Amino acid sequence: MERQIVLKQDILAALAKAGVSKGQTVMVHTSLSSLGFVCGGAQTVIEALLESVGTDGTIMMPTQSWKNLDPATGVHWEEPEQWWQLIRDNWPAYNKDITPTNTMGAVAEMFRKWPGSLRSDHPARSVAANGRYAQYLTAGHDLSNIFGEGSPIGKLYELDGYVLLIGVGYDKNTSLHLADVRAEYPGKHDSTEYSAVMENGERVWKAYSTLYVDGEDFEQIGEAFEAAHSVQKVPLGNGTVTFMKQRELVDFAVKWMEQNRR
Numbered sequence: 001m002e003r004q005i006v007l008k009q010d011i012l013a014a015l016a017k018a019g020v021s022k023g024q025t026v027m028v029h030t031s032l033s034s035l036g037f038v039c040g041g042a043q044t045v046i047e048a049l050l051e052s053v054g055t056d057g058t059i060m061m062p063t064q065s066w067k068n069l070d071p072a073t074g075v076h077w078e079e080p081e082q083w084w085q086l087i088r089d090n091w092p093a094y095n096k097d098i099t100p101t102n103t104m105g106a107v108a109e110m111f112r113k114w115p116g117s118l119r120s121d122h123p124a125r126s127v128a129a130n131g132r133y134a135q136y137l138t139a140g141h142d143l144s145n146i147f148g149e150g151s152p153i154g155k156l157y158e159l160d161g162y163v164l165l166i167g168v169g170y171d172k173n174t175s176l177h178l179a180d181v182r183a184e185y186p187g188k189h190d191s192t193e194y195s196a197v198m199e200n201g202e203r204v205w206k207a208y209s210t211l212y213v214d215g216e217d218f219e220q221i222g223e224a225f226e227a228a229h230s231v232q233k234v235p236l237g238n239g240t241v242t243f244m245k246q247r248e249l250v251d252f253a254v255k256w257m258e259q260n261r262r
Contacts, residue, residue, distance in 0.1 A: 005037035006237035011038075011048035018164070018243035022054035025133055025161035027153070027175060028061050029244065030107040034167030035237035040076040042110040045166070050130065058131035058161075060152065061108045062174050066124045067091075070194040085174075093196045093203040094123030107166075120152055123206075125193035125213075127152045133159060143195075147177035154178055159258045161246050167239030170222025171215060175246050176211040179253030181211055185261040188212075217260070225252050 020026065028049060028051040038044055049059050068091060069075045071084040079087070092099070096119040101109045112119055112128040119128040120141035129152070135158075137152045147153045153175055163175050170176065180188075190210040195206055225231070225244075229252065232243040 001237055004237040006035050006038045008040065008044045008048050010236065011045060012052060014234045014241045015048060015052045015164075015228075017125050018232040018234045020049075020052045020162075020164065022051050022052075023056040025058040025131075025137075025156060025159045026053060026060070026164050027156055027161060028059055028107075028164045028166065029168050029172040029174070030061075030097045030105050031167040031172075031239070032034075032106045034239040036239070038237070042106040045107050046111055046114055049164075053131065055130050058129055058133040058137065059111075060127055060137055060156065060161075061111050062104055063101045063108050063112045063119055063126045064104055064124060065094065065102050065104045065106075065126065068094055068099070068124050068195045073193075087203050088194070091196045091254040092236060093198045094121075095198070096121060096126060096175045099123075122146060123152055123197050124193065143197075143206070144210045146213065147174065148181040148211070151178075151244060154181075156246055163244050163246050165240075165242040166236070167241075170218045170225075172223065173218060173249070176215065176218050176221060176251055176253050177213065179250045179257060180214070182250070183209060183257035183261070185258055215229045220260075221253050221256050224256055225249055228252065 032038055032042055053059060067075050071087050076087060092254050100151050111117055114130055118129040118134045118138045120126045120138040122141040125146045137155050141152060146150050157178060161174045163173060190209050192207055192209050196203055197206045229248055234241045
């Protein structure tokens with residue numbers, strides 16, 4: 001397919017056709033480049049999203065900075081092992097106003113500093129939100145509770161929110177991690193993570209226990225979910241907009257994991 005040009009009106013029309021409307025609370029995952037040439041780039045996408053849900057709605061995005069994890073977990077795979085201790089000792093402490101996102105895309109990177117956006121306190125797995133429930137969604141993001149009950153993803157479930165994939169697949173669908181927390185299966189286990197944080201005015205390399213983060217089967221889950229549920233898919237430029245109710249996805253994924261994971 002030839003590279004397409006995408007205008008703001010095209011994004012608004014696609015979102016409306018997918019079912020995005022005023023007052024909704026929506027977790028958004030985007031890949032700007034997958035759409036073709038978006039006239040105005042990330043700014044245009046964010047404006048369209050905020051306009052689509054209106055002042056009573058809320059947009060949330062992942063703003064993860066997962067390079068702020070222990071090098072032994074593979075996050076600095078391109079660097080030699082003899083540097084690992086230096087990285088642990090010197091990686092800057094998370095600062096939600098400054099720390100950039102890692103591989104979250106141009107839209108999320110701009111969104112974290114958008115006027116009115118708030119960002120959660122997790123040093124490696126933060127989210128940003130803008131709108132009616134921004135404060136509620138981003139508050140109290142505990143180190144050990146990345147994606148569970150009371151986390152931003154758990155709160156989205158409480159609010160009966162939605163998930164919007166713009167040019168990305170289910171491998172980017174963070175809400176599936178909530179299903180992972182809820183599901184019971186034999187191989188489920190915790191891991192100890194480490195991140196640089198500020199404590200009492202000092203930078204510390206902090207250890208914390210959390211559920212092991214694994215998304216290797218997320219695409220499979222998405223395929224099965226779409227076979228069983230009505231999911232809105234609308235073309236936009238060179239990509240696709242996919243829109244779903246988060247509760248339906250999470251509830252389905254819990255059962256799928258319990259049946260298929262070992």
